[in-house]
Amino acid sequence: MLLILFSWCYILFTTLNLGFTYGKIAKLKCYDFVVLVFLGLFSTTILASIWAIFGRINVEFHLFLVLLNGILYFKYKLELQILYHDFFKEIKAISKQLKIFLFLIFVLILMQCASPSFFIDNENYYVQTIKWLNEYGFVKGLANLHFFLGQTSGWHIAQSAFNFSFLYPSFNDLNGFCLLLLNLFAVLKLNTFQENKNKVALIIGILPLANLLFFQFISVPSPDLAVYILSFVLIYYFLEYFQSITAPIFNLIVVLALFIVYIKITAMPILLLPIVILLFNFRELVSKITISYILGTLVLGLFIVKNLILTGYPFFPSLYLKEYITIDYAVPFEMYTFYFNKAKLYDFVVTETEYYNLDSLQIISKCLFHSRMDSVFNSGIVILFFAVPVFLWCYYNKKPYWMVYLTMTVQLLFLLLSSPQYRFILHYVLFFGFLLFSYFIKKVKIIIPLFFLSSIPIVLLLFFPIKNKILSYQYNSISLKNGIVPSKNSNLKTNFYPVKMGNLTYFSPDRKTYFWTTGNGNLPCLNTKQLLYLKDKLGYIPQQRTSNLADGFYSMPFKNGSN
Structure with missing residues (x-):
């Protein structure tokens, strides 16, 4: 816990310096x-993305950050000190009960981040994705080694920038840092509601009631939580300033939207919010948002370059424009099709026979209600989807609320056509759920006790974590030693063995592990189960392009008798 706290102090210092500087350059006039x-x-994510094109995100990058930090801090020292002073003044102004809650949630977040993680995608590819970034940066054809590595998210790039792997191997806690920021943001908005009865501030102010849900993501670098947190901030600014939009606020909303999409491409419908603002205020904004044009071009360029390097597909996971680009290390189309067909069957919870024989409504129905837990969440989403328009019409019949609902509708349609998992729409569900909640419960005296009550299950889960039946985990709860040092960033119980296939020598977990699992094995790491299955099924094996791992991988057609 103590080491995580030290790392957060550095992250806070660095990000405030960079964020303030970006605000100055873009003339955002933001003092939150x-x-x-x-x-x-x-800003750090963009810098790290550019850096990863040319080399590893390691000690060299941090030396650059330290130098940049020093320059920026001394350049804007007085203004930054005023920001710190005003922030602590805001904290001081909130009620004693809310201060106690903030301290409690701060400790619980630290404890959760220091405890062992139980998250399947962390063991499948999060740890390995960040490890490759730390040791090599973007590697050509990396998706040929493990297809999931082609999904390298902007959030994994951000985590790799603050992983400090050259100092200590177990920092994996950027989500915890951001959840703490969300709780601060929410509590300060709740305090604002007490002063001016702002409805939007109240909706955002009660977000800590969802901490139990958010806590499941914070001991791993899950992009989903980052999308939720940033979406709440974006929606707040969209609703609060829709009627009085200015160029600086619009540019701020664009930054948040671009960050969300760079983190997770499935969140692309969020871009509708700045587009709607631009359409309604075209004449006033079109000549004043040059920074948004530049930033949009930069993010799109980095997205394309990242995908080309990792997969050979410029708009991965889409095939768009692939026919115009030929790269020798591009993932073979057969592998691409296989992975996405398997992923689609998994997401829709159907067999291959069912997928081709059932109609669309039957497939969606089976997907929505295939298990008790998922059925509860999915049923809630369906009910909310039909209830919200009625509620908006009666009580919140204003254009910006309808625009957010339209964005949720587009997101829902997008998911039904691609990957119907409720976690991809959860930020909208929570927002509208809390909008309904805030209409009926407006008294802060009731909300604060609910904050404390909602923290009780978090404490219980810290000491009695829910076990995952798929992976071979070490089932340890938080221990006393975690008060100083955090748990390992992988909680997989396995041994790794060197295996040679052609010119590739890789490290594989033992045979009892889950098919996709790689854990925290040495690079290059691949599950032999996966390699043999794809060799037999598709006739391809991953190979190094040269004897140097930094030069990347390609998929070689495999013939019987080869070794």
Whole structure:
């Protein structure tokens, strides 16, 4: 816990410096402490993405960050000190009960981040994705080694920038840092509601009631949580300033939207919010948002370059424009089709026979209600989807609320056509769920006790974690030693063995592990189960392009008798 706290102090100092500087350059006129930190995370992610094109995100990158930090801090020292002063003044102004809650949630977040993680995607590819970034940067054809590595997210790039792997191997806690920021943002908005009865501030102010849900993501670098957190901040600014939009606020909303999409491409419908603002205020904004044009071009360029390097597909996971680009290390089309067909069957919870024989409504129905837990969430989403328009019409019949609902509808349609998992729409569900909640419960005296009550299950789960039946985990709860040092960033119980296939020598977990699992094995790491299955099924094996791992991988057609 103590080491995580030290790392967060550095991250806070760095991101505030970068966020404030970006705000100055873009003339955002933003003085919200939490939002500036998020802008700094975005700036760091962009810098790290550019860096990863040319080399590893390691000690060299941090030396650059330290130098940049020093220059920026001394350049804007007085203004930054005023920001810190005003922030602590805001904290001081909130009620004693809310201060106690903030301290409690701060400790619980630290404890959760220091405890062992139980998250399947962390063992499948999060750990390995960040490890490759730390040791090599973007590697050509990396998706040929493990297809999931082609999904390298902007959030994994951000985590790799603050992983400090050259100092200590177990930092994996950027999500915890951001959840703490969200709680700060929410509590300060709740305090604002007490002063001016702002409805939007109340909706955002009760977000800590969802901490139990968010806590499941914070001991791993899951992009989903980052999308939720940034979406709440974006929606707040969209609703609060829709009627009085200015170029600086619009540019701020664009930054948040671009960051969200760079983190997770499935969140692309969020771009509708800045587009709607631009359409309604075209004449006033079109000549004043040059920074948004530049930033959009930069993010799109980095997205394309990242995908080309990792997969050979410029708009991965889409095949768009692939026919115009020929790269020798591109993932073979057969492998691409296989992975996405398997993923689609998994997402829709159907067999291959069912997928081709059932109609669309039957497939969606089977997907929505295939298990008790998922059925509860999915049924809630369906009910909310039909209830919200009625509620908006009666009580919140204003254009910006309908625009957010339209964005949720587009997101839902997008998911039904591609990957119907409720976690991809959860930020909208929570927002509208809390909008309904806030209409009936407006008294802060009731909300604060609910904050404390909602924290009780978090404490219980810290000491009695829910076990995952798929992976071979070490089932340890938080221990006393985690008060100083965090748990390992992988909780997989296995041994790794060197295996040679052609010119590739890789490290594989033992045979009892899950098919996709790689854990925290040495690079290059691949599950032999996966390699043999794809060799037999598709006739391809991954190979190194040269004897140097930094030169990447390609998929070689495999013939019987080869070795």
